[in-house]
Amino acid sequence: GLIIYAPLGPEFSGRAAIGGIIGTIAIGLFAPLFGGTKRLVSAPCAPAAAVLSVFILELTSKGIPKDAIPVYVALVSFLAGIVQITAGKLGGGRFIKYIPYPVVAGYLSGVGVLIFFGQLPKYLGVKGKPNFASVINYLNWESTTIIIGSVTILTMLFAPRLIKAVPAAIVSLFVGIGSYFCLSFYNPSLLSLKDNHYIIGPIAVSLSDLTGIFYSQINSIGLINFHEPAVFIFPVFTLAVLLSIDTLKTCVVLDALTLSRHNSNKELLGQGLGNIASAVFCGIPGAGTMGATLVNLNSGAKTKMSGIFVGLTALFVLVLLGNLIAWIPFSALAGILMVVAVRMVDKKSFALLKHKSTHFDFFVILAVIVSAVVFSLITAAGVGIALAIILFLREQIRSSVIRRKVFGNQIFSKKVRISSELNILETKGKNVLVVELQGQLFFGTTDQLFTELEKFLKGTKYIVLDMSRVQSVDFTAVNMLKQILARIKKQDGHLVFASIPFSLPTGQNVKKYLETLDLIETDNLKFFDEIDSALEWIEDENLLEENALMSDKEEITDLADIELFSSLSADAIKAITDCLVEQHYKVGEVIFKRGDQSDEIYFVKKGTVKIILPLEGGSHFHLATFSRGGFFGDMSFLDKGIRSANAFCASESAIWVLSRARFNDLIIKYPEIAGKFFEKLALVISHRLRQSDKELKALQEH
Numbered sequence: 001g002l003i004i005y006a007p008l009g010p011e012f013s014g015r016a017a018i019g020g021i022i023g024t025i026a027i028g029l030f031a032p033l034f035g036g037t038k039r040l041v042s043a044p045c046a047p048a049a050a051v052l053s054v055f056i057l058e059l060t061s062k063g064i065p066k067d068a069i070p071v072y073v074a075l076v077s078f079l080a081g082i083v084q085i086t087a088g089k090l091g092g093g094r095f096i097k098y099i100p101y102p103v104v105a106g107y108l109s110g111v112g113v114l115i116f117f118g119q120l121p122k123y124l125g126v127k128g129k130p131n132f133a134s135v136i137n138y139l140n141w142e143s144t145t146i147i148i149g150s151v152t153i154l155t156m157l158f159a160p161r162l163i164k165a166v167p168a169a170i171v172s173l174f175v176g177i178g179s180y181f182c183l184s185f186y187n188p189s190l191l192s193l194k195d196n197h198y199i200i201g202p203i204a205v206s207l208s209d210l211t212g213i214f215y216s217q218i219n220s221i222g223l224i225n226f227h228e229p230a231v232f233i234f235p236v237f238t239l240a241v242l243l244s245i246d247t248l249k250t251c252v253v254l255d256a257l258t259l260s261r262h263n264s265n266k267e268l269l270g271q272g273l274g275n276i277a278s279a280v281f282c283g284i285p286g287a288g289t290m291g292a293t294l295v296n297l298n299s300g301a302k303t304k305m306s307g308i309f310v311g312l313t314a315l316f317v318l319v320l321l322g323n324l325i326a327w328i329p330f331s332a333l334a335g336i337l338m339v340v341a342v343r344m345v346d347k348k349s350f351a352l353l354k355h356k357s358t359h360f361d362f363f364v365i366l367a368v369i370v371s372a373v374v375f376s377l378i379t380a381a382g383v384g385i386a387l388a389i390i391l392f393l394r395e396q397i398r399s400s401v402i403r404r405k406v407f408g409n410q411i412f413s414k415k416v417r418i419s420s421e422l423n424i425l426e427t428k429g430k431n432v433l434v435v436e437l438q439g440q441l442f443f444g445t446t447d448q449l450f451t452e453l454e455k456f457l458k459g460t461k462y463i464v465l466d467m468s469r470v471q472s473v474d475f476t477a478v479n480m481l482k483q484i485l486a487r488i489k490k491q492d493g494h495l496v497f498a499s500i501p502f503s504l505p506t507g508q509n510v511k512k513y514l515e516t517l518d519l520i521e522t523d524n525l526k527f528f529d530e531i532d533s534a535l536e537w538i539e540d541e542n543l544l545e546e547n548a549l550m551s552d553k554e555e556i557t558d559l560a561d562i563e564l565f566s567s568l569s570a571d572a573i574k575a576i577t578d579c580l581v582e583q584h585y586k587v588g589e590v591i592f593k594r595g596d597q598s599d600e601i602y603f604v605k606k607g608t609v610k611i612i613l614p615l616e617g618g619s620h621f622h623l624a625t626f627s628r629g630g631f632f633g634d635m636s637f638l639d640k641g642i643r644s645a646n647a648f649c650a651s652e653s654a655i656w657v658l659s660r661a662r663f664n665d666l667i668i669k670y671p672e673i674a675g676k677f678f679e680k681l682a683l684v685i686s687h688r689l690r691q692s693d694k695e696l697k698a699l700q701e702h
Contacts, residue, residue, distance in 0.1 A: 004052045004073070004284060008066050015070065020044050021318050023283030027274035028311025031288070032304045035270020037251050037262040039301045041293045041310050042274055044286035045246060048239065052076070052284075055235045062231070070282065071217055071224060076235050077279035083240035084272030093248060093264025103384040105346040106365035108253045110372025110380050111290045112344030115337055117373075122334035123149040127197065144183055144190075144198060145331035152176035152335030167299030169336050176332025199329050217282045239285065247271050247288035254293060294340050364390075401437055401445040402452055403469060408432025408462070408542075410698035412691065413535035415625040418563045419687065421543055428542040431461040434535070438469040441477035450480050457484070461493045462538050466531045468499035473510050478517045489524045496526045498534040532622060552627045555606040555654060562603055562629050564680055572673045579666050580656040591647040591655070592633070599660035601637035604630045607653025613645045625650070634681065637663075 005016035023044040031042035052073055059069050087093065125142025126134050134140050155172040163171055180198070184190040190198060251262040267288070275285040296306050352362035364387045372380035409429030417425065433456050439445070453463065463484070485495045500511045511527070521527050528534040543549035559565050559577050568576075582605070585591060592598055594614055602609070608627045612620040623645055626632045636643055637660050667674040 004049050004056065005070075008056065008060070008069060019070075019282060019284045021283075021314055022281050023278045023286055024314040025311050025318070026278035026281055026283050027271075027286045028314055029274075029308060030277045030311075031270045031274035032307030032311075033270065034273045035267040035288075036304050037254065037267050037270075037288070037307075038260060038304050039254060039258065039293060039297050039306055040247075040251060040262075040267070040288045040304070041296045041307050042247070042271065042286055042288045043292055043310065044278075044284040045243070045289045048243060048285045048287070051235055051239045051242060055232075059231070068224065072232060073284075074217060074279045074282060075224060076232050076239060077275055077283075077285040079232070079236040080240040080243065080285060081272040081275035081279065083237060084244055084268050084275065086272075087240070087244060088265045088268030088272065091265055093244075093266075093268045102349075102361045102364040103368060103388050105256075105349055106368025107249055107372070107380055107384055108290070109345045109349070109365065110369040112341040113369060113373050114341075115291050115344070116341035119334035119337045119341070122330045123338060125331065144187065145329070145334075147183065148176055148179050148198075148329050149331035149335040149338075151179040152332045153339055156336055156339040169295055169299045169340075172336050172339075173328070173332060176329055176335060177327060180327070180329045180332070198331070199327055214282055243271065243275070243285060243287040244268055246290075250288040250290045250293055253290065254297070257297065290344070291337065291340065294344055295336070298340060298343065401439050401441060401449050403436040403438040404699065405433060405435045405452075406698045408434065408535075408538065411535070411695050413539055413625070414532050414622055415536050415539070415627060416630050416688070417539070418629055421539075421548060422687075422691070424543060424546050424548055425539055428545070431459070432464065432538055432542075433460045433462070434464045434466065434531070436466040436469065438471075440472045441470055442472060442474040443476040446476050446480045449477075450483070453484060457487045458491070460488075461491070462496060462541075463488060463493070464496040464498055464531070464534050464538070466498050467501065467510065468531070470501065470510065473513060475517070478514060478519065481514075481519060482517075485519070485525055492524075494524050494526060494538075496528065496534050496538070498528045498531040500527065536625070550628055552608050552651060553606065554628060556628060559603075559656070562631070564603070564631055564684055567680060568673070568676055572670065572676065575666060575670050575673060576658070576663075576677075579662045580658055583655050583657055585649040585653045585655065587649060587652055589649050591649065592643050593646050594643055596643040598633070598636050598643055599640045600633055601631060601658050601660075602633045602647075603656040603658070604628055604632075605654040605656055607655075608650040609647055609653060609655070610650045611645050611647050620646070631684075634685065638681075 005019070027042045027044070032040065035042075055076060056069055056073070059072055060066070064072065121135055123145060124135065124140070125145030126140045152172045152175060155175040156168050159166075159168040159171040159175075180190065190196070247267060248264055251264065251267060255261055271287060277283075278285055292310070296310070346365065349362060349365045352365075353359065364384075367387060368380050368384045371383040407429055408431065409426045411434055412422075412425065412429075433453075435453065437449075441449070456463070465481075481495075488495050497514070500514070502509055502511055519525065526534070526537070528537065540549055556562065559573050559580070560568075560570075565573055565576070580603075585607070591602065591609065604626050606628060608625060609630075609632060610625050611623045611632060613623050614620050624632070632647060633643075635641070637658075640660060663677075667677075
């Protein structure tokens with residue numbers, strides 16, 4: 001309060017001091033009650049003093065009458081509270097949660113350094129306005145204050161080991177007062193309140209004084225010039241932002257120290273209501289303050305009631321205990337705060353110097369501390385935010401934008417192929433590169449991605465980019481993708497995008513963004529909704545080049561053309577053919593569902609069948625696709641158990657069905673068929689398992 005009203009002269013000192021105490025009462029009561037962050041102490045603070053003192057200087061330079069200035073201060077405080085409430089309601093508090101720990105540690109340590117050096121002159125007894133020269137000159141030191149402060153510091157350090165029930169700060173305060181009176185035996189002048197610079201002195205205010213200030217404020221509202229809103233609008237938003245940052249930074253530090261989690265938006269609401277209440281009762285605005293909160297924490301506070309008791313105690317002190325508080329020595333308070341300040345400095349941060357990878361984190365902490373000490377906490381907050389952005393960019397650049405990359409002979413589509421087709425795909429798959437991307441594709445990771453892909457451009461015909469894990473794409477990344485496409489087109493290759501997210505958390509539609517920047521589908525540029533569709537298209541293209549692609553629309557006329565029966569005799573095939581039942585299905589028609597009781601195996605004569613695994617919430621997982629010449633349903637055929645998945649036709653299909661019951665009747669008559677059939681069935685299934693093992697190995701290793 002004294003700092004804020006200093007430009008108006010000494011006649012406003014009483015008003016300033018009372019405003020500070022009223023602010024402590026109002027904010028201390030309302031902010032914890034409606035905010036609710038455990039252990040947080042809210043009170044008038046340095047950012048409020050910095051903004052409002054400059055505001056008062058501007059008002060005086062504009063010729064605003066001195067008597068009207070307090071009501072301007074109240075108006076700015078009131079509107080700042082409104083802005084804080086609005087920010088809390090709109091969810092603005094969540095942004096503070098993304099501040100990295102090195103920034104928080106640096107801010108905390110910076111506050112500790114400021115508190116320590118701010119209290120050092122009081123501990124040493126340096127009079128007047130202290131500066132570096134006066135503080136280091138031992139001739140300005142006073143033994144009385146040093147003795148009281150030292151006793152208080154020693155009590156703060158050792159009291160917790162001896163007394164558990166009472167907080168060390170309270171014990172130290174009483175010990176400091178006791179040491180002051182002990183010294184009065186040697187210096188009787190210490191027992192006088194008049195002109196005693198060692199102690200706080202009386203703080204007593206009558207009820208009539210408080211009501212007089214309130215009515216004076218009300219009567220001065222008419223002096224505000226609302227025709228020039230720019231005079232107070234800018235300070236309103238500046239004050240609201242700084243007080244919010246100060247509060248939420250304190251909350252973040254408190255979370256780190258107590259392993260808890262605060263509600264940022266709710267806390268902004270409480271702080272806004274506290275500042276509104278302070279403005280209404282002619283007090284000074286404030287925030288959740290670091291120093292007081294850490295004293296509260298070190299004193300054993302557990303709940304939000306500790307913050308409310310700060311407001312109640314301030315009210316109690318103001319009304320009843322002014323005469324008793326008068327005897328508290330400044331050096332005793334300084335000693336308590338100096339110990340708290342030292343504990344605030346993160347000593348563990350020096351361990352960051354041991355590892356080369358964490359040197360920058362230490363630099364961040366040091367930069368925030370230096371900014372706080374040399375400039376101000378406001379500057380430190382700005383430096384911290386800037387360094388937080390740099391830390392984010394560093395982590396994005398350091399982490400690989402490529403999650404894995406595999407070749408086309410290591411991963412296949414879910415379309416089950418016959419052995420002859422697989423042999424071709426094994427060979428031609430070397431020309432297919434599948435790259436699974438992740439994270440942010442932006443200017444910081446563009447070069448990394450291009451460098452990784454450039455080495456494969458010459459020997460690769462198909463480059464598939466799986467975009468399912470991409471979080472954002474910027475203009476620089478799109479230009480890089482255009483360069484890759486241009487290089488691939490020169491050798492008649494293809495760039496394939498798969499699983500492009502239509503809507504990211506940022507709201508960006510990646511597909512539309514790419515098309516807006518001229519990445520539109522052509523012969524050399526393809527888009528697919530999922531990676532499996534992209535792989536299936538590439539496999540079909542490779543088989544087509546070798547004239548080995550069979551059309552799913554063509555119908556198999558002879559059972560011997562199915563791979564499973566290729567080694568059986570003509571008599572065995574005829575016998576099995578007689579047991580088959582031919583069924584026809586339309587597009588989308590279900591063949592069987594999960595849970596169905598069935599013992600049938602199905603052979604695709606024409607068309608395409610998809611097997612899907614139903615999941616909770618109505619979604620599903622695509623297991624496999626079977627086309628002309630393939631078979632499915634073998635599990636229930638072998639164990640006669642219920643179906644584990646769903647099967648439906650992706651195109652118009654003709655299917656041969658063989659039930660286990662009819663097959664059992666067959667092998668009673670022709671027992672030699674059973675051995676050959678099951679041997680061939682086991683061999684095909686083992687080939688499928690080996691291929692699955694190969695794919696899993698490739699995915700895990702890359």
